Amino acid sequence: MPTNRNISWIPAWVGASQLETFNANIINDQGSQPWRCTRPLSDRWGVIADGLRESTAALRAMPIAHIVETIDKVTAKWCDHNWSVRQAARAAVVEATGFSAQAVDRSFDVELKNYRADSLWRVLYRELGDAAALDGFVADARLPGRTYAIGPELTLAIFTGNVPGLPALSMVRALLAKSAVIAKVASGEPTFAARFAASLAEEDARIGDALLVTYWERHERDLLKTVLSQAEAVIAYGSIEACRSVRELARDNRIYMEHGHKFSAGLLGRDYLARVGAPVIAGRIAEDVGTFNQHACIAPQVYFVEGDRAAVHKLGDELSRAMQAYAEKYPLGNLRLKDAQTLQLQRAAQAWKATVADADSGLWQDSALNWTIAIEKDLAEHSLSGNRYIGLIPVDSLEQALKALRPYGEFLQNLALGADEPELSVLARRAALLGASRICQPGRMAEPSMMWHHDGQMCVAGLLRWCDIEMHDALHEQEEQ
Numbered sequence: 001m002p003t004n005r006n007i008s009w010i011p012a013w014v015g016a017s018q019l020e021t022f023n024a025n026i027i028n029d030q031g032s033q034p035w036r037c038t039r040p041l042s043d044r045w046g047v048i049a050d051g052l053r054e055s056t057a058a059l060r061a062m063p064i065a066h067i068v069e070t071i072d073k074v075t076a077k078w079c080d081h082n083w084s085v086r087q088a089a090r091a092a093v094v095e096a097t098g099f100s101a102q103a104v105d106r107s108f109d110v111e112l113k114n115y116r117a118d119s120l121w122r123v124l125y126r127e128l129g130d131a132a133a134l135d136g137f138v139a140d141a142r143l144p145g146r147t148y149a150i151g152p153e154l155t156l157a158i159f160t161g162n163v164p165g166l167p168a169l170s171m172v173r174a175l176l177a178k179s180a181v182i183a184k185v186a187s188g189e190p191t192f193a194a195r196f197a198a199s200l201a202e203e204d205a206r207i208g209d210a211l212l213v214t215y216w217e218r219h220e221r222d223l224l225k226t227v228l229s230q231a232e233a234v235i236a237y238g239s240i241e242a243c244r245s246v247r248e249l250a251r252d253n254r255i256y257m258e259h260g261h262k263f264s265a266g267l268l269g270r271d272y273l274a275r276v277g278a279p280v281i282a283g284r285i286a287e288d289v290g291t292f293n294q295h296a297c298i299a300p301q302v303y304f305v306e307g308d309r310a311a312v313h314k315l316g317d318e319l320s321r322a323m324q325a326y327a328e329k330y331p332l333g334n335l336r337l338k339d340a341q342t343l344q345l346q347r348a349a350q351a352w353k354a355t356v357a358d359a360d361s362g363l364w365q366d367s368a369l370n371w372t373i374a375i376e377k378d379l380a381e382h383s384l385s386g387n388r389y390i391g392l393i394p395v396d397s398l399e400q401a402l403k404a405l406r407p408y409g410e411f412l413q414n415l416a417l418g419a420d421e422p423e424l425s426v427l428a429r430r431a432a433l434l435g436a437s438r439i440c441q442p443g444r445m446a447e448p449s450m451m452w453h454h455d456g457q458m459c460v461a462g463l464l465r466w467c468d469i470e471m472h473d474a475l476h477e478q479e480e481q
Helices: 045-061 064-078 084-097 100-114 118-129 167-175 190-203 221-230 238-250 271-276 278-294 308-329 336-356 400-412 423-434 475-480
Strands: 019-028 031-040 139-140 143-148 154-158 180-184 211-214 233-237 253-261 265-267 302-306 362-365 372-377 390-397 413-418 438-441 465-471
Touching: 031 084, 031 211, 045 154, 045 180, 064 084, 064 100, 064 118, 064 167, 064 190, 084 100, 084 139, 084 362, 100 118, 100 167, 118 167, 167 180, 167 190, 167 233, 190 211, 221 238, 233 238, 238 253, 265 278, 265 400, 271 278, 271 302, 271 308, 271 413, 278 308, 278 390, 302 308, 302 400, 308 362, 308 372, 308 390, 336 362, 336 372, 390 400, 400 413, 400 423, 413 423, 413 465, 423 438
Parallel strands: 154 180, 154 233, 180 211, 233 253, 265 302, 265 413, 302 390, 372 390, 413 438
Antiparallel strands: 019 031, 139 143, 143 465, 362 372
């Protein structure tokens, strides 16, 4: 088996006698693939969890500035296309997912830029007010008194999907909370997390000692229960069913954060489309759809377009050129046979509607399955997501679009609003009340900042508990000296 097929990171202090190594036969979009996996023996998880808690003690002794600086240094290397570690990681992700090398590089660029120091400091100060509270008690004038932010001793992060680079997000958030992490990789993309952990360990072994990356299969419920019993906090990604399965077992965990199934869309107003112009907007939509191959929850499945048939068809023409240009720069990659067949069937059904059943339908596509654009009557007609299949839905008003989204409110995540003030503020408020947690302009859907309240949550502060000192004369005496 090639040496780059390792998907685990085990800290150096864990003894070999405590581990098992096996070939994990992971089934993902590329079929069944053997990857080399190392994990604790079933009866050693408690001992190793204790060791990770000792590593948390070391993290708590570090200034938060040192943790931020370390993550920043490592991320700077990851942002270098010529760094050998990144190149090896890219090759592994290509093998695991079928993404093209160019699409993986684009995903890395978009995802990893969020972990530079400026971004990390911004999220800490936005969520905590004073990041120094992670280092010990700090003055809090509003209390009045002092306050201290304390992260969990051990966080379990359960990943899913095949978005390259995404596991770094929860690992970084946990480290900012000064918490050790057990990361369970996803079958869709099992390779990146271990490489990211190893790069942090190379920069600072103490941080590497606080990270363990491994894998278990969905049916290994007893193993999941064992690991959950050791963690104070859980961060779970996945489908509705996968998250429910974890949630049922995580009831005793003090902190549970979930990033489950989500839906994202774009809305284009008539005036905005006229002002910005169809060619420019088409390029922006191509970015929204093409990045991460549309596999991320933040990617739009449909764009609602305010306008008549002619305006929507004009946008479709422009978007076909933009999608082709994007595909030439960032090819989709290789689809597994089942996905390619499903896409071909959907294209055929849409082509039939466009020529026979519905004169308002339209279809644009390339022969290589890199992208597909379909004019659809309503949201219920849209049946595909991922692999750069975007639906355009004509509407008489953006209010009509929001009404169409209402039944999906609990799943709404990211909305691109192509509108100008004062319409933007009115629509944004209604979208927020509907359930959306992020609103941006078209073309920026794929690059949310670390400051975004991911799925409406404070994702660093949400891992913390606080201790306050108040109503104590000694504090006032010291201030008076």
